Amino acid sequence: MAADKVDPIHQFHINTLVPIHVGGYDLSFTNYALFMVIVVLLAGGGLYLATASRRVIPGRAQSIAEMCYEFSAAMLKDSAGNEGMRFFPFIFALFMFLLVANLVGMFPYFPTITSQIVITVTLALVVFFMVMIAGLVRHGLHFFKLFVPSGIPVVILPLVVAIEIISFFTRPVSHSVRLFANMLAGHITIKVFAGFVFSLGTLGALGIAGAILPLVMVIGLSALEILIAALQAYVFAMLACIYINDAIHPGH
Amino acid sequence: MFVTSAYAQTTAPSATEAHEGVAAHGGNEAFPPFDPQFFPSQILWLAITFIAFYVFVKRVLMPQIGSTLEHRRHTIAGNLEEAARMKEEADAAIAAYEQELADARAHAHEIATKARDEARAKAEDDRRKVEASLEAKLADSEKRIASVKASAMKDVGSIAEETAAHIVERLLGGPAPKSDIAAAVKAARE
Numbered sequence: 001m002a003a004d005k006v007d008p009i010h011q012f013h014i015n016t017l018v019p020i021h022v023g024g025y026d027l028s029f030t031n032y033a034l035f036m037v038i039v040v041l042l043a044g045g046g047l048y049l050a051t052a053s054r055r056v057i058p059g060r061a062q063s064i065a066e067m068c069y070e071f072s073a074a075m076l077k078d079s080a081g082n083e084g085m086r087f088f089p090f091i092f093a094l095f096m097f098l099l100v101a102n103l104v105g106m107f108p109y110f111p112t113i114t115s116q117i118v119i120t121v122t123l124a125l126v127v128f129f130m131v132m133i134a135g136l137v138r139h140g141l142h143f144f145k146l147f148v149p150s151g152i153p154v155v156i157l158p159l160v161v162a163i164e165i166i167s168f169f170t171r172p173v174s175h176s177v178r179l180f181a182n183m184l185a186g187h188i189t190i191k192v193f194a195g196f197v198f199s200l201g202t203l204g205a206l207g208i209a210g211a212i213l214p215l216v217m218v219i220g221l222s223a224l225e226i227l228i229a230a231l232q233a234y235v236f237a238m239l240a241c242i243y244i245n246d247a248i249h250p251g252h
Numbered sequence: 253m254f255v256t257s258a259y260a261q262t263t264a265p266s267a268t269e270a271h272e273g274v275a276a277h278g279g280n281e282a283f284p285p286f287d288p289q290f291f292p293s294q295i296l297w298l299a300i301t302f303i304a305f306y307v308f309v310k311r312v313l314m315p316q317i318g319s320t321l322e323h324r325r326h327t328i329a330g331n332l333e334e335a336a337r338m339k340e341e342a343d344a345a346i347a348a349y350e351q352e353l354a355d356a357r358a359h360a361h362e363i364a365t366k367a368r369d370e371a372r373a374k375a376e377d378d379r380r381k382v383e384a385s386l387e388a389k390l391a392d393s394e395k396r397i398a399s400v401k402a403s404a405m406k407d408v409g410s411i412a413e414e415t416a417a418h419i420v421e422r423l424l425g426g427p428a429p430k431s432d433i434a435a436a437v438k439a440a441r442e
Contacts, residue, residue, distance in 0.1 A: 014287070025292040026290065027296050032294060032297070033297035040302070040304060040305040051313070051316050052316070097302060118285070118291045180285070
């Protein structure tokens with residue numbers, strides 16, 4: 001009972017809301033699926049309503065929406081150049097989806113979509129295959145020059161190429177685990193400290209006094225987590241931009 | 253201290269839970285993010301929602317925001333152009349004003365010079381006229397004086413003869429011959 005109350009893993013439980021089974025696969029509409037829908041509605045609806053009036057002099061909401069738009073555009077243009085702007089709808093959608101998902105996850109009782117590794121892996125693989133296909137379509141076999149940095153002595157070239165190939169194919173791993181681990185660890189830490197507040201609070205007056213410290217920690221961590229929520233969305237999108245740059249300019 | 257106990261609490265229940273879960277329910281109670289039972293569902297719903305969001309972003313949001321930004325850029329550029337044009341106009345107006353001012357000043361100077369010259373010429377003319385008339389009057393007067401003087405001088409002889417005749421008559425008690433007196437006067441005057 002007490003262990004249940006302070007269980008910091010409880011928040012990651014997936015609950016089936018509408019059971020759907022197709023061909024032996026469990027495709028149920030879960031609480032996470034619900035929040036994916038909510039995130040998409042919030043992000044899409046929010047951006048739509050904020051910019052629907054198309055004012056030349058923007059209000060607050062329109063300013064924020066345009067800031068997100070121009071921020072994503074600058075992020076992609078700085079890493080992948082003008083040719084990379086073909087991928088802008090994807091990068092903008094990715095950044096807004098992750099940003100809103102991470103921030104929605106900061107609300108108590110709301111599941112954080114990005115704390116599920118299958119989600120981050122899927123997105124990272126989408127980026128990975130998009131880069132690979134775009135690179136092959138654009139440059140053909142020249143795309144593999146990506147693995148052969150110029151100006152490297154022939155003696156150590158095989159080693160460098162091996163390292164480049166490994167680093168290329170492990171990208172989806174680091175790309176997805178970075179976001180997943182940050183969100184997971186952050187939310188667990190907050191819940192652990194919140195659990196202390198609860199446990200100490202049941203121990204009487206001394207316990208309540210002692211609970212102040214973890215409560216302060218929870219407040220501080222929540223602020224930090226909001227920062228990390230925005231930061232990790234940015235990092236994920238930024239890395240996607242850098243990988244897209246490889247598809248466009250494979251030569252180092 | 254907090255950190256270690258936190259670790260103890262996070263790892264211990266989940267580890268035992270997972271083990272129990274594996275044992276009792278065949279993986280149902282595994283650490284949820286690593287539980288493959290829901291992977292198909294998560295991927296499917298992520299695909300549905302993310303693709304829907306992507307299409308919405310591409311079809312609706314990007315044109316909407318993009319056109320707003322483009323319109324703003326155009327408006328700002330247009331306003332700046334307008335401002336530059338107005339500034340040019342203002343500069344031209346200032347230049348024209350200054351040109352006109354300079355012209356007016358030059359014109360005024362010309363008029364003043366002309367007026368001064370005219371006045372000077374007129375004064376000179378007047379002076380000359382007055383001088384001429386004065387000279388004419390002077391000459392006239394001199395002529396009259398000369399004629400008066402001449403006539404006076406002409407009368408002097410006869411007056412002197414008359415006077416001399418009267419004086420001789422008084423002194424001598426009888427008239428003297430005129431010719432004598434005339435000769436005498438003439439001799440005296442010479």
